[in-house]
Amino acid sequence: AQSVTQPDIHITVSEGASLELRCNYSYGATPYLFWYVQSPGQGLQLLLKYFSGDTLVQGIKGFEAEFKRSQSSFNLRKPSVHWSDAAEYFCAVGPYSGGGADGLTFGKGTHLIIQP
């Protein structure tokens, strides 16, 4: 079965500093990968996705992620964080079955704290 690991439960970054959130996946085929962000009391918002092609994908809010098949990783990056980036970030791998009946498999999330 597919699985997603986000090794960092909490990360604290100073405002203006760069950010990298780690994600490793286990998947039996070409993965469909996603990063979502959840602000307090809100639903999940899609930041970016990878299906195929260029391994460096750009998303909203200045985020990007790089797919590395050899490392089974899909790390999220941002060159300079803003206080509004403080939130919970989830990495997810897409449904294993072609019909999508499995839904998304999520990691446990990384809580991002921004220091002034």
Place this chain on the structure above:
Amino acid sequence: GAGVSQSPSNKVTEKGKDVELRCDPISGHTALYWYRQSLGQGLEFLIYFQGNSAPDKSGLPSDRFSAERTGGSVSTLTIQRTQQEDSAVYLCASSHRGGQSSEQYFGPGTRLTVT
């Protein structure tokens, strides 16, 4: 346009009562998903609808959970004889079509508290 909406936003119920949670997907989206988010388990997939049918119900945690979708639109998740371990945020998502590459849009969730 309108996103995925869910009601109620918060629900407090007594142990043993039944609850119904509602999801209104984005208009025109044929696929609908239910997830549960809890502190101990993280985000868990519960069930998926393509149109009105759910091909696989094995993700539902117990036989106290059921879900239906009518008219290819609104879905309800029903929990019978609620237990304290059912306390969680229940998230609904919809996508234009099902399948691996179809982006899912999430609603704000229903926070269920069982006392």
